[in-house]
Each structure stands twice: as C-alpha cells, then as structure tokens.
Amino acid sequence: xxxxxxxxxxxxxxxxxxxxxxxxxxxxxxxxxxxxxxxxxxxxxxxxxxxxxxxxxxxxxxxxxxxxxxxxxxxxxxxxxxxxxxxxxxxxxxxxxxxxxxxxxxxxxxxxxxxxxxxxxxxxxxxxxxxxxxxxxxxxxxxxxxxxxxxxxxxxxxxxxxxxxxxxxxxxxxxxxxxxxxxxxxxxxxxxxxxxxxxxxxxxxxxxxxxxxxxxxxxxxxxxxxxxxxxxxxxxxxxxxxxxxxxxxxxxxxxxxxxxxxxxxxxxxxxxxxxxxxxxxxxxxxxxxxxxxxxxxxxxxxxxxxxxxxxxxxxxxxxxxxxxxxxxxxxxxxxxxxxxxxxxxxxxxxxxxxxxxxxxxxxxxxxxxxxxxxxxxxxxxxxxxxxxxxxxxxxxxxxxxxxxxxxxxxxxxxxxxxxxxxxxxxxxxxxxxxxxxxxxxxxxxxxxxxxxxxxxxxxxxxxxxxxxxxxxxxxxxxxxxxxxxxxxxxxxxxxxxxxxxxxxxxxxxxxxxxxxxxxxxxxxxxxxxxxxxxxxxxxxxxxxxxxxxxxxxxxxxxxxxxxxxxxxxxxxxxxxxxxxxxxxxxxxxxxxxxxxxxxxxxxxxxxxxxxxxxxxxxxxxxxxxxxxxxxxxx
Ligand code: 0R9
Numbered sequence: 221x222x223x224x225x226x227x228x229x230x231x232x233x234x235x236x237x238x239x240x241x242x243x244x245x246x247x248x249x250x251x252x253x254x255x256x257x258x259x260x261x262x263x264x265x266x267x268x269x270x271x272x273x274x275x276x277x278x279x280x281x282x283x284x285x286x287x288x289x290x291x292x293x294x295x296x297x298x299x300x301x302x303x304x305x306x307x308x309x310x311x312x313x314x315x316x317x318x319x320x321x322x323x324x325x326x327x328x329x330x331x332x333x334x335x336x337x338x339x340x341x342x343x344x345x346x347x348x349x350x351x352x353x354x355x356x357x358x359x360x361x362x363x364x365x366x367x368x369x370x371x372x373x374x375x376x377x378x379x380x381x382x383x384x385x386x387x388x389x390x391x392x393x394x395x396x397x398x399x400x401x402x403x404x405x406x407x408x409x410x411x412x413x414x415x416x417x418x419x420x421x422x423x424x425x426x427x428x429x430x431x432x433x434x435x436x437x438x439x440x441x442x443x444x445x446x447x448x449x450x451x452x453x454x455x456x457x458x459x460x461x462x463x464x465x466x467x468x469x470x471x472x473x474x475x476x477x478x479x480x481x482x483x484x485x486x487x488x489x490x491x492x493x494x495x496x497x498x499x500x501x502x503x504x505x506x507x508x509x510x511x512x513x514x515x516x517x518x519x520x521x522x523x524x525x526x527x528x529x530x531x532x533x534x535x536x537x538x539x540x541x542x543x544x545x546x547x548x549x550x551x552x553x554x555x556x557x558x559x560x561x562x563x564x565x566x567x568x569x570x571x572x573x574x575x576x577x578x579x580x581x582x583x584x585x586x587x588x589x590x591x592x593x594x595x596x597x598x599x600x601x602x603x604x605x606x607x608x609x610x611x612x613x614x615x616x617x618x619x620x621x622x623x624x625x626x627x628x629x630x631x632x633x634x635x636x637x638x639x640x641x642x643x644x645x646x647x648x649x650x651x652x653x654x655x656x657x658x659x660x661x662x663x664x665x666x667x668x669x670x671x672x673x674x675x676x677x678x679x680x681x682x683x684x685x686x687x688x689x690x691x692x693x694x695x696x697x698x699x700x701x702x703x704x705x706x707x708x709x710x711x712x713x714x715x716x717x718x719x720x721x722x723x724x725x726x727x728x729x730x731x732x733x734x735x736x737x738x739x740x741x742x743x744x745x746x747x748x749x750x751x752x753x754x755x756x757x758x759x760x761x762x763x764x765x766x767x768x769x770x771x772x773x774x775x776x777x778x779x780x781x782x783x784x785x786x787x788x789x790x791x792x793x794x795x796x797x798x799x800x801x802x803x804x805x806x807x808x809x810x811x812x813x814x815x816x817x818x819x820x821x822x823x824x825x826x827x828x829x830x831x832x833x834x835x836x837x838x839x840x841x842x843x844x845x846x847x848x849x850x851x852x853x854x
Contacts, residue, residue: 229305236317237368240344244395247341253398256391257405259345262338263291263387268413268490270295271420276384281410282425283401288348290388297355297383300374308374310351310360314343314387315368342389343368345396349389354380367392403431404839411435415444416490416542441473441540448485448538448823451832452477455536455594456587461576465568467546472503472573474539476591480598480701481737482534483822486541488560489550497553497560502569503541507533510577511595520592531702532598533591541569602703629695630655632664642695642711643751643803644668646718646727650790650798654717657799664711666695672730675737676829689734700738706745714742715810717751717802719789732813733829736821743813752809753790753802759783766801768809 244251248258260281267279276294283289299309307315317340343349344367353360359380363372393399403426410422411433418440425432437443445458455476462471486493486500493499511533515521521528543565551561581588628651632640642664645651651667658665673686683689693700698708716731718724728750735748742748754766756773760782767773777784790798802808815821827835 229307233315233317234369237315237340237344240317240341241367241392241395244345248345251396253402253405256396256398257401257409259342259389259391260289260291260401260406261409262342263289263389264410264413266339267291267293267295267385268417270385271417272490277419278421278423280423280425281406282427283403283406284388285428286390287399287401288388288390289401290386292384292386294382294384297353298351298385300353300355300360308362310353310362310374311370314339314349314351314362314364315370316340317344339387340368342387345392346389347392349387352377352386352388354382354384357381403429407433407435411447412444412492413490415441415447415540416487441471441542444540445473445475445538448483448540449475449477451826451830451835452479454478455590456584459577459580461572463568463572463576465571466564467549468562468565468568469544470499470569470572471542472539472569474537476594477536477538478594479536481536481822482531482702483538484534484541485539486543486560488543488545488565490542492558493552493560494556494558495554498562498564498566499541499543499560499569502566502571503539503573504530504534505566506570506573506577507537510574510581511592513578514581514588515592515595518588518592520596526599528595528599529602532595532602535598535702536594543569598702601701606699606703628667628691630658630665632660632662634661636662637710638712640664640711641713641715642666643715643717644692644731645790646724647789647791650717650719650793653791653793653795653798654803657795657797658803663803664695666691668727672727672734674730674829675734676825677831683738692734693738696739696742698739698742704739704741706741706747709742709747711747713747713749713810715749715751717753717790719791720753720755721788724789729829733825735813736815736825740815743815746812746814748813749810750813751802752811753787753793753798755787757785757787757797759785 240247244255248255248262264279264281267276270276270293271279275296278294280292281289282292298313301309303309303312305312343364346364346368347366348371349364349368351362357379359377360374361372361377362370362374365371391399403424407424410424414420414422414435415437418437421434421436423432423434442458442460455478458473458475460471460473462469464470484496484500484503486496486503488497488499508528508530512521512527515528543560545560545562545565549562549564553559553561634640639662641662643654643658643666645654645665645667648667648669651665654665654667668688672688673683675683675689678686684693695710696714697710698705714735716728718727732748732750735742739748752768754768755770756767758765758767758773758777758780760780765776767776773784785792787793790802793801800807824839826832827839830836
C-alpha cells in the first residue's frame with residue numbers, strides 16, 4: 221500500500237517536471253539568454269536565503285568549461301533525512317514543484333518562510349543536476365538526469381568537515397536557445413546582491429577564461445551608491461538613513477552629483493522593483509517636501525515664487541531604496557510584478573526620510589545650500605523650457621527665427637502627431653535621397669552633418685550651443701532633460717538612419733546617448749528606433765533582392781548567376797531603393813530601442829560613453845562577443 225502511494229507520488233512529480241519542460245516560459249520567463257541566467261538566480265536565491273538567516277557568509281558561482289554551472293554555499297546543508305513520502309528531503313526539494321505561477325519564486329522568503337521554490341524548475345530544465353551536501357560530518361550526493369529523473373539516489377560519499385550545499389547543473393540545450401553563461405551578466409547581478417547583503421562574500425569563477433571576481437561590501441548600499449556615481453563629481457559624501465516603521469525595515473543611501481540625471485533604484489526583500497511602487501512614491505514625496513520646506517524657511521524661495529518640483533529636487537540624485545517587508549503585507553502589482561503595492565511602505569519610507577533628511581540639512585547647511593541651488597537652477601531651466609514650448613506652439617516671432625535655423629528639415633505635411641515619423645539621417649547625400657523617396661505626408665527628414673556631439677562628455681550649456689542638437693530638440697518639440705514632455709512630441713517615431721559601417725555605428729551610439737540622457741521618455745514610450753538598411757543588393761537579371769546580413773546574402777545568391785553589390789553607405793542607394801528597403805512601412809526593418817534594466821543602462825552609458833577610459837577598456841575586453849541585442853539594449 222505504502223509502496224503504491226509512493227509510486228503514485230513519483231508519477232505526479234515527474235508529470236509536474238514535464239509540465240515545466242513543456243512550458244518553460246511560464247516558470248522562468250523565456251528560454252533565451254535571460255531565461256538561461258534565471259536558472260542561476262533561482263539556485264543562488266536558496267543560498268542567499270540561508271545566508272540571510274545567518275548560516276554561511278560565502279557563496280561561490282562557477283561557470284564550468286562544460287557549460288554547466290555550480291553554486292556552492294556554506295549554510296547548514298539541505299536536510300538529508302527521509303521525508304514522509306519515503307523520499308529524501310533533498311530529493312523532494314529538487315523535484316517537487318512548488319504550487320504557483322510564473323514569478324512567485326522571485327519573492328523574498330523571510331526567515332521561516334518558503335525555501336527551495338525554484339530548484340525543481342532548474343532541475344526540470346537541466347540535462348543533469350548534481351547536489352552535494354555536507355552535513356552531519358558526512359558528504360552526501362544525489363544526481364538527476366533528463367529533466368529531474370533520479371539517476372543516483374541520495375547516498376553518503378564519505379566523511380567531511382564543515383557544512384554546505386553545492387548544486388551543479390547543465391541547462392538542457394534542447395530547451396534553451398542560448399547555452400553560454402555570461403561572466404559579465406553573472407558578475408553584475410552578484411555584485412548587486414553583495415551590495416544588498418552587506419558582509420556576505422560572493423565569488424564568481426569563469427573556468428574557461430580563467431578569471432574570477434569577488435564581491436564583499438561591509439557598508440552595503442552606501443557602497444552601491446558610490447559605485448553608481450564612480451567617475452562623477454559628487455556634491456557630498458553618501459547619506460544613509462534607516463529605520464523600522466510598521467514592521468517594515470527601510471534603508472536608504474543617497475548622493476547628489478553635478479549631472480542632470482536621476483537614478484533611483486529600489487529593492488524589496490533584495491529583489492529589484494523595476495517599476496517602483498509605493499516605497500518610491502514615499503521617497504519622492506519626502507524629498508520634495510523636505511527640500512521645499514528648507515528652501516522656504518531659509519529664504520531661497522521668497523513670497524509666491526513657486527515651489528520646487530519633484531523633478532527639480534531629484535536632478536543629479538543617485539539613490540538606493542531598500543526595504544524588508546514581512547510576507548503577510550507584501551503586495552506586488554503590474555504585469556511583471558515589478559511594482560510594490562504595499563500601501564504602508566509609502567508612509568514608512570516617507571517618515572524615515574523626512575525625519576532624517578531634515579536633521580541632516582539643518583546640520584550640514586553648506587551642502588543643503590549646494591543642493592537647493594542646483595534644484596533652483598533646474599526650476600529656472602524648466603520654466604524657461606515651458607515658455608519656449610508654449611511660444612513654439614503659438615508660433616511667435618522668435619519661433620519663426622528658430623524655424624529658419626532648422627531649414628535643413630524637410631517637414632511632414634500632416635499635423636497628425638500620432639502618424640508622423642522623423643528620420644535622423646547621416647550625411648547630406650543620404651538626406652537628399654531620403655527627402656526624395658519619403659512619404660511626404662507623414663515622414664520628415666532631418667539630415668545630420670558630421671559627427672554628433674558626445675553628450676556624455678559635454679556640459680549642458682555647451683550641448684545646447686551645438687547646432688545639430690539644438691535642431692533636434694527644436695524639431696521634436698518637447699523640450700529636453702527633466703523638462704522633456706512627451707505630450708508635446710511632434711512624432712510617433714524618431715528613427716535613426718545611419719550607414720551600416722563603423723562611422724554609422726558611432727553616430728548611432730552618440731545619438732542613443734543623447735536620447736538616453738536628454739529625452740529618456742521617448743525611449744520609455746517606445747518611440748525611438750534604429751533603421752536597419754540592407755548590406756547587399758543581389759541582382760539576378762532584372763530581379764532585385766536585398767540582404768541584411770552576410771548569411772542572408774549567401775542564402776539568397778546560392779546557385780544563382782547574380783550580381784552582388786555591397787552597400788557601403790546609405791548614399792549609394794537611390795531614392796527608390798532607400799525608400800523601399802529602409803523607410804517604407806511594411807518593407808523596412810526597424811529596431812525599437814528599449815531600456816531593459818534602468819540601472820544597468822545608466823552604468824553602461826556612463827562607462828561606454830563617458831570620460832573615464834579604464835572602465836571602458838575593461839568592459840570592452842570582457843565583452844568581446846557583440847550581438848545586436850547588446851548593441852541596442854542600452
Ligand atoms: C547551492 C544552492 N543551495 C541550496 O539549494 C540550498 C538549499 C538549502 C536549504 C537549507 C540550507 N542550505 C541550503 N542551500 C536549509 C536547511 C535547514 C532548514 N532550512 C533550510 C535545516 O538544516 O534545518 N534548504 C532549502 C530547503 C530545504 N533546505 C528543505 F526544504 F529541505 F528543508
């Protein structure tokens with residue numbers, strides 16, 4: 221009888237694992253590079269849980285040459301006793317699927333809560349998985365194959381010292397489209413975890429390329445902020461506040477730089493809240509209130525001169541907001557569950573920040589003055605930009621003068637902002653073809669001459685003196701920087717069209733940097749694109765085909781007697797060809813630029829486009845493999 225129910229349970233378990241293999245996306249989001257790395261995060265989560273509970277302060281991730289990955293922790297070791305089902309506890313946690321959906325396993329498991337939620341999913345999606353457990357002075361071993369089938373049941377291997385768990389797995393190449401783990405991706409994520417788990421050491425080893433990195437931070441998120449602001453001019457040392465309200469632990473570190481960017485990154489139970497939520501609202505509300513109160517009571521804003529906006533007091537601010545919330549009141553919202561819903565979190569953060577920041581400003585008046593002056597500058601610029609936009613809308617005299625400045629622009633005839641497209645075209649000759657070949661009703665062409673300014677290395681006042689940049693801001697019509705207002709944007713699509721060569725790539729990078737820094741909402745709203753012109757023209761008799769990659773060219777010309785022309789630049793195409801291949805909806809290929817991870821994007825742009833050479837060199841050396849994805853996900 222017991223035997224029978226044991227078998228029945230085993231079948232159920234294998235059915236569960238099979239379901240994961242059938243629809244992996246439901247459990248790990250995708251089966252591309254991102255999903256592949258998700259497997260590591262799932263396993264590391266268990267080690268992190270154990271470390272948070274006070275067991276083991278060292279975690280090691282090894283990327284092996286055989287494309288498998290192992291995660292080692294120095295916790296208590298997974299229990300090895302027999303579970304009531306007749307299976308070992310170790311077998312159970314690596315094979316029994318936790319009930320629930322897609323993102324549940326991303327949740328923080330507070331002490332005493334759920335453990336090992338994602339391990340069985342990783343097992344299901346692996347060619348093999350081995351677990352080695354050091355516990356009770358003995359080393360134990362269990363091996364699974366082909367999506368979680370037990371190959372070697374739990375056994376004692378021999379005596380050992382210390383305690384801990386090591387999980388090694390090989391992702392199933394039949395499931396994943398990508399099979400190479402990226403050392404950089406793993407390091408970036410582990411560094412972030414190490415910042416959040418102060419005092420814990422996380423080591424990442426890449427066996428194949430013989431390199432490793434160790435992350436350990438005694439001051440936690442304070443060092444996180446220092447890292448984010450590396451290479452920037454800062455106005456003061458990092459401020460850190462913490463406190464507990466309503467059983468919610470709040471920890472905040474913040475620092476102002478002399479840049480114009482706002483970089484607030486928030487976490488709940490060590491999981492990043494990409495879409496913000498109540499804690500970020502509380503943080504922003506407190507900042508605006510405290511700085512306005514200080515500015516008014518110290519004579520920075522007199523009479524009815526108007527308050528500082530939230531965007532004014534956040535200009536140049538880098539901050540980490542990290543909360544620990546008990547499971548009972550934890551609520552996530554949104555499609556990807558990246559937004560904190562818990563209403564109490566707003567008050568908790570608001571309270572901690574208001575109390576502490578007020579005192580800090582009173583005690584550090586020189587710094588307070590610097591920050592307020594910076595915010596006031598933003599306020600003046602914001603009001604000036606608004607006025608300029610209003611003038612532009614009304615069509616005042618000044619506007620006509622400015623319009624002549626952008627005489628290069630071939631405007632679209634339509635006034636319909638939801639249909640109009642703006643092409644930013646490299647070079648006058650391609651600009652000429654584009655003007656001829658376009659759909660005049662909806663497509664506007666702005667040819668750009670020469671190299672675009674690197675806005676990452678240039679001060680704002682210099683940037684605004686640059687004619688090329690000025691024309692773009694004016695043409696798009698929605699302002700720039702913290703005063704950019706997407707509602708005023710004249711176009712539904714802004715399309716960068718440059719040659720498919722090195723120079724063209726450089727121009728793309730420079731333009732992407734400009735849009736990222738000064739018109740970020742354009743990207744966030746999905747309105748920025750890069751046009752993909754063809755690399756080859758293949759002519760067979762009278763028939764003309766185009767190819768966008770070398771492989772496609774080979775494929776299309778195979779076994780044919782044809783003429784192959786490699787386009788060196790857009791200028792080599794005549795107006796009809798350019799229109800057909802690169803501009804006409806339906807036959808063109810556009811790449812939408814998106815920001816997948818705001819914090820990473822921030823770091824990438826400043827490393828790749830900024831003043832500091834060594835970090836750029838390091839990044840390029842470590843990332844020799846470039847893919848389209850890497851190029852455009854800035
Ligand atoms: C290398 C990746 N690490 C793990 O997968 C891992 C899981 C795990 C763990 C415990 C300790 N370390 C771990 N590492 C543990 C031990 C005990 C209680 N809770 C957790 C204990 O000794 O009493 N477990 C995660 C789930 C389980 N253990 C359990 F369900 F089997 F208990």
